[in-house]
Every structure is written in structure tokens, then in C-alpha cells.
Amino acid sequence: MPEQPQIERPQSDRAQSDRAQSDRAMIEIRNVTRSYGSFKALDDASLTIREGEFFSLLGPSGCGKTTLLRMIAGFDNPTSGSIAVGGQPMEGIPANRRPTNMVFQSYAIFPHLNVEQNVAYGLKRLKLQGGEEKRRVEEALAQVSLTGLGKRLATELSGGQRQRVALARALVMRPKVLLLDEPLSALDKKLREQMQVELRRLQQAVGITFVLVTHDQYEALAMSDRIAVMFGGRIAQVASPKEIYQRPVNRQVADFLGGMNFVKAEIVEENGASLIVDTLGFGRVKTDKPKAFVRNGGAATLGIRPERLRVLWDNATAKFEVAGKVVERHYFGEITHLIVEIPGLEKPLSVTETNDFGADDIPVGTPIRLAYDPEALVAMGD
Amino acid sequence: MTAAVEGSPPLRMTRARRNALLQSEPVQGFALISPTFLYALILLVLPILVVIAHSFWTQHYLTIDRTFTLENYRVALTEPIYRDLLWRSLYISLTVSLFTVILAYPIAYFISFHGGRHKSLWLFLITIPFWTSYLLRVMSWKVILGYNGVLNSGLMGLGIIDEPSTALLYNSSAVIITLTHAWAAFAILPIFVSLEKVDRTLVEAATDLGDGPLRSFLRVTLPLSAPGVISAALIVMIPTVGDYVTPKLVGGKDGVMIANAIQAQFGKAANWPLGAALSVTTMLIVTLMAGATVLIIRALQRLAR
Numbered sequence: 001m002p003e004q005p006q007i008e009r010p011q012s013d014r015a016q017s018d019r020a021q022s023d024r025a026m027i028e029i030r031n032v033t034r035s036y037g038s039f040k041a042l043d044d045a046s047l048t049i050r051e052g053e054f055f056s057l058l059g060p061s062g063c064g065k066t067t068l069l070r071m072i073a074g075f076d077n078p079t080s081g082s083i084a085v086g087g088q089p090m091e092g093i094p095a096n097r098r099p100t101n102m103v104f105q106s107y108a109i110f111p112h113l114n115v116e117q118n119v120a121y122g123l124k125r126l127k128l129q130g131g132e133e134k135r136r137v138e139e140a141l142a143q144v145s146l147t148g149l150g151k152r153l154a155t156e157l158s159g160g161q162r163q164r165v166a167l168a169r170a171l172v173m174r175p176k177v178l179l180l181d182e183p184l185s186a187l188d189k190k191l192r193e194q195m196q197v198e199l200r201r202l203q204q205a206v207g208i209t210f211v212l213v214t215h216d217q218y219e220a221l222a223m224s225d226r227i228a229v230m231f232g233g234r235i236a237q238v239a240s241p242k243e244i245y246q247r248p249v250n251r252q253v254a255d256f257l258g259g260m261n262f263v264k265a266e267i268v269e270e271n272g273a274s275l276i277v278d279t280l281g282f283g284r285v286k287t288d289k290p291k292a293f294v295r296n297g298g299a300a301t302l303g304i305r306p307e308r309l310r311v312l313w314d315n316a317t318a319k320f321e322v323a324g325k326v327v328e329r330h331y332f333g334e335i336t337h338l339i340v341e342i343p344g345l346e347k348p349l350s351v352t353e354t355n356d357f358g359a360d361d362i363p364v365g366t367p368i369r370l371a372y373d374p375e376a377l378v379a380m381g382d
Numbered sequence: 383m384t385a386a387v388e389g390s391p392p393l394r395m396t397r398a399r400r401n402a403l404l405q406s407e408p409v410q411g412f413a414l415i416s417p418t419f420l421y422a423l424i425l426l427v428l429p430i431l432v433v434i435a436h437s438f439w440t441q442h443y444l445t446i447d448r449t450f451t452l453e454n455y456r457v458a459l460t461e462p463i464y465r466d467l468l469w470r471s472l473y474i475s476l477t478v479s480l481f482t483v484i485l486a487y488p489i490a491y492f493i494s495f496h497g498g499r500h501k502s503l504w505l506f507l508i509t510i511p512f513w514t515s516y517l518l519r520v521m522s523w524k525v526i527l528g529y530n531g532v533l534n535s536g537l538m539g540l541g542i543i544d545e546p547s548t549a550l551l552y553n554s555s556a557v558i559i560t561l562t563h564a565w566a567a568f569a570i571l572p573i574f575v576s577l578e579k580v581d582r583t584l585v586e587a588a589t590d591l592g593d594g595p596l597r598s599f600l601r602v603t604l605p606l607s608a609p610g611v612i613s614a615a616l617i618v619m620i621p622t623v624g625d626y627v628t629p630k631l632v633g634g635k636d637g638v639m640i641a642n643a644i645q646a647q648f649g650k651a652a653n654w655p656l657g658a659a660l661s662v663t664t665m666l667i668v669t670l671m672a673g674a675t676v677l678i679i680r681a682l683q684r685l686a687r
Binding site: 073075094095096097100101102104106108110111112121122125126169170173 | 590602
């Protein structure tokens with residue numbers, strides 16, 4: 001019998017990036033504020049984006065992510081604070097002389113030019129010699145799989161093709177940083193998922209620093225090396241997708257990135273890196289103390305993702321379990337959401353189960369036991 | 383019984399057909415344009431046909447000889463006086479439309495790109511001169527350009543000239559100045575509309591790709607606003623060729639245009655057929671010129687790439 005390949009179960013759920021990245025800073029944002037009258041679109045934001053990194057600015061609309069991107073591009077200026085790209089301060093440098101290029105949300109394809117002319121737009125000014133311009137245009141079109149469509153008019157392109165033209169037009173300039181303003185939001189779901197994979201692959205191939213603005217948490221999780229989550233003009237958390245998803249610093253971040261069950265807790269002991277808390281449903285739990293944890297009296301909040309709760313079938317037992325009763329069931333094809341009432345908890349728990357064991361057949365009203373890993377319970381500030 | 387059965391379906395069908403006819407889009411469209419269309423037919427197409435018919439006839443004092451002749455066209459095209467008047471009219475209208483577009487573009491650009499919340503106020507202000515009669519506006523240019531006019535006394539007051547200049551009024555330049563001013567608003571509006579349609583993100587994209595303000599204007603904004611420039615040029619050029627009041631009032635002897643000659647043929651000279659031939663010739667030439675303008679601007683637009 002041939003030897004079966006074995007995969008070793010990772011011991012830690014701590015985030016590990018797939019790729020070795022340079023630690024050199026590409027974009028340095030220092031205490032940047034942008035005010036419109038008394039309204040602050042961006043409030044004292046500081047951020048370092050590394051060279052060769054796929055970085056996402058994630059947040060709901062109006063959180064200041066696009067404002068920040070436009071300030072990096074040079075279309076807007078900070079009211080206070082500074083932005084440096086590639087070690088060079090950007091103050092007073094107009095957008096047309098910055099080492100950045102942008103893919104606009106509307107793509108902004110020049111309607112009076114064909115694909116080739118669109119891509120060559122920025123090169124024309126450089127007056128390249130001996131067919132270099134043509135070669136670079138061809139190369140950029142090949143990078144985005146548009147070879148052979150150079151003579152098409154902008155008006156004859158589909159949404160996905162327009163997006164690729166916008167990408168090629170920016171990449172052909174060989175910028176230090178490529179800025180993407182919600183580039184996938186106008187595409188339908190299938191194409192969007194395909195483009196996520198392609199964008200990620202393209203970024204790894206060209207090695208340029210990408211800064212993506214998005215309000216779609218799955219897009220940010222799937223594509224980025226690191227994510228900055230923003231709310232109301234402030235940066236709430238900067239970390240790897242895994243860290244952000246598993247260890248959100250506060251309820252707002254946790255809520256924005258998928259479902260999260262919140263459980264009220266009472267702090268019993270706080271020492272160094274860990275917290276011991278009492279909860280009504282989960283009893284006494286010892287958890288890691290998050291870096292950004294600010295003690296606010298004796299109360300804290302614990303969070304657990306719905307997929308980190310497992311249904312215990314038949315007589316199965318687990319070291320850590322809670323018992324309750326199914327009150328609602330929602331079917332989603334490959335998964336089922338169960339809403340489970342736990343005695344003592346003020347809000348029922350939401351549980352996500354894959355359907356391969358028949359979670360979709362659990363009748364409402366059934367008593368149920370749920371297993372959990374105490375490590376999955378994360379403490380966070382309110 | 384049978385008769386009723388046989389009789390009713392065709393009746394129902396006609397009614398259905400009539401309803402379908404009334405609800406069909408082309409019919410509704412014709413119904414909407416028919417008042418204007420009839421009006422244009424009676425007051426525009428018929429008179430033009432009458433004029434074209436006259437241009438092939440001959441007048442003997444008060445009677446019209448209806449035998450076909452091309453004599454009128456020979457006179458219209460070969461007599462030096464008419465040829466000169468026609469050339470002058472074309473020259474004046476081309477110059478006027480060129481100046482009008484050049485002067486109107488920055489105004490339209492300013493309102494569209496920098497008008498902010500006050501765009502409609504700016505457009506409103508531009509229409510204010512039209513609250514007065516056209517004749518009054520022409521007369522006021524007479525006051526400005528005349529021998530004892532504002533410009534002459536101003537220049538003398540500043541010591542730039544010693545005696546009033548007669549070169550300002552009663553020549554083709556005076557006609558050009560007056561017409562350029564009179565038609566400015568008609569050029570501003572179409573250019574403004576086409577500039578409004580230029581997606582501002584495109585200008586940002588051009589900037590992002592390295593263009594300074596002038597380059598992005600020449601490579602993006604100007605080509606995309608070409609339709610407005612074409613309509614502005616045509617809107618000014620076509621009517622000014624046949625303008626009759628302005629040359630009469632400020633043109634003097636050197637500013638006479640073809641319309642004045644046509645008016646004379648229908649009036650004092652009492653040669654309707656020649657007047658008609660001059661009119662038709664002017665119309666044809668204007669058509670050719672308008673077509674040429676469209677082609678030239680399109681070619682320039684292509685060059686700008």
C-alpha cells in the first residue's frame with residue numbers, strides 16, 4: 001500500500017503569513033487627519049504599509065478608507081499629519097508626479113480611446129524609444145489576459161474587461177504602489193471571486209505593493225497580507241486576516257467581520273498576558289488578554305465565532321461543553337445556522353454547522369449540547 | 383346565429399388593431415411631433431420650395447415668366463459683386479463662430495468645473511443680455527464703436543489717440559465684434575452641456591497617469607467636449623451667414639453681407655428670381671461649410687490622441 005500523505009495539524013492558530021515579506025516600509029502614514037469643517041473624515045490615522053505587501057483598508061462606507069487612499073494618490077491632502085511613499089514625503093507633490101497609480105471604482109476608461117491607447121496613455125508622455133512603448137503595452141495586456149483585444153473600443157468591453165484595462169493601464173506605469181478603490185464592487189459575484197484570485201496572483205507575480213479599499217470583509221480576508229479595519233475615520237485594528245478574524249480588538253471589528261456571539265463576563269483575575277473571567281453560560285474561563293485590552297470596571301466581553309461551536313451528537317462528550325435548546329434553524333445549502341438558547345445567557349448563541357452530519361434535520365425545540373475550545377473564546381474591549 | 387358569429391370577429395379585430403395602432407410607439411411619436419411638423423412643413427418647407435421654384439424663373443417687371451432657366455444662378459455665381467458678398471459673408475460667419483467658440487469655451491469650462499453650487503445662477507446671468515431686444519444690443523455697439531463713441535472718447539481721454547478713429551465702426555470688423563457678442567450665449571450653452579457630461583474621474587485618471595492640468599485638458603476634456611464645440615460652431619455659423627440686421631446697422635458699406643443683397647433683390651431691385659437663386663446658393667454653401675466644420679473638428683479630435 002502506498003504511503004498516505006500526512007498533514008500535520010498546526011498547533012497554534014496564530015497567524016502565519018505564507019510569504020516572506022520585506023520589512024521595509026513603503027507607505028508611512030503619520031497622524032493624518034482630514035477635516036471637512038467640523039467633520040473629520042479621517043482622525044489621527046497612523047499606519048505603515050510594507051514593501052511588496054497586499055494591504056487592505058476595510059470598513060463600512062463613510063469610514064474614511066477612500067479618503068485615505070485618495071490622499072496617498074494625491075487627489076486630496078491631509079489637514080494635518082504626513083504621508084511618505086518609498087521614504088519620500090508626499091507633501092506638495094501633485095498626483096501626476098507621485099509614484100502611485102490608481103484603479104478607479106468606475107474604472108475611468110477613456111471612452112474616446114481604444115484598449116491599446118488607454119493602456120499606453122501614461123507612457124505617451126515618457127516618449128519611449130524603439131518600440132518599447134508597444135512592448136510594454138503588450139506585456140501589460142498579457143498580464144491581465146487581454147492579449148489580442150488591443151484594438152477594441154472602450155465602449156465594446158464588458159465590465160470584467162474594463163476592469164482589466166484599468167489594471168493594465170496602471171501596471172504599465174510600473175508604480176511603486178498600486179491603489180485599488182473598490183475595484184471589484186461593480187462585478188457580479190462569480191466574476192468577483194475569480195478576480196479576487198487573479199488579483200492576488202498578479203500581485204505576487206509583479207511584486208508591487210497593492211493597497212485595496214473595500215467594504216467586503218471576505219474580499220479583504222481572501223486577498224490581503226494585512227488588513228486595517230476602519231470605523232468613523234479611525235483605524236481600529238491592523239493585523240493579518242487571520243488575526244483580525246480570530247482576535248478582533250473590539251465588538252465593532254468582530255461584528256464587521258462575520259458573525260460573532262458576544263457573552264458578558266465578569267473579570268475575576270487579571271495577570272500579565274491572561275484573564276480569568278466568570279460567565280453565566282460558559283462558567284469560569286481563562287483567556288489571553290488582548291494587547292489593546294482596556295479594563296473598564298469589572299466587566300468584559302467574550303466572543304466566540306458561530307463555527308467554533310460544534311454540535312455533540314448522541315453520547316459524544318467534550319471537555320468543554322454547554323447545553324441548551326434549538327430555537328431556530330436556517331438552511332444555507334452547505335451549512336445550517338442554528339440558534340441555540342443557553343440557560344443563563346441573555347442572548348441565544350448562533351451556531352454554524354456543516355450539513356454533512358445532518359444539522360439541517362435537527363428539529364426546533366431539541367435539547368442540544370455544544371462543544372467549544374476555550375481558546376476560541378476571545379476577550380475584547382467594548 | 384351564424385351571421386353574428388361571422389360578423390363579430392372582424393369587428394373585434396379592427397378594434398384591437400386600432401388600439402394596437404394607437405399604442406404603438408412610432409404612432410405615438412408621430413402624434414407628438416405632428417403639430418411642430420405641420421408647422422414646419424407649412425412655414426418652412428413650402429416657402430423653401432417656392433423660393434427654389436422662383437430661382438429657375440425670370441421676372442419681367444411685375445410678371446413672372448415660368449420657363450426654366452439657369453441664368454439666375456449664372457449671375458449669382460459669376461457676377462463679382464455677388465461673389466464678393468458671398469465670400470465676405472462666409473468669412474464673417476466663420477470668423478465670428480471661431481471667436482465665439484474660443485471666447486465661450488473658457489466661460490463654459492469655468493461654470494462647469496468651478497461653478498460649484500452656483501452653476502444655475504451663472505447660466506441665469508448669461509441669459510440676462512437677452513432680456514433686451516437684439517436691436518438694442520446692436521445699437522449699443524454703435525454707441526461703443528462710433529465716432530463720438532465710448533471707445534474713442536476713452537482712448538482719447540487716456541491720450542492714446544489724438545482724434546477719433548473712424549476705423550472702428552461701419553466695416554466688417556464691427557460686424558464681427560457685434561455678432562460675436564450677440565451669439566456668445568448660444569455657444570456657451572452647448573459647450574457647457576458637453577463639459578457637464580465629461581466624467582470627472584477621467585480627468586483624475588489622466589492626472590494619475592502623469593498628465594499635468596494642461597495635458598489632461600488637451601487629451602481628455604477637450605476631445606470629450608468636441609460634440610459641444612461642433613454644435614456651438616454650427617449654431618453660430620449657420621444663422622450668421624444670413625444675418626441682415628447687424629451689417630445694416632454697424633456694417634456700413636464695407637460690412638454689407640449677402641443677406642442685404644438678397645433683401646434688395648426682393649425689395650427695391652424687384653428681381654425675385656435672382657434673390658431666390660442667391661438664397662439657394664447661400665443655403666447650399668452653408669450646408670457644405672457646416673459639413674466641412676464637423677469633419678475638420680472630428681479630424682482634430684482624432685489628432686489629439
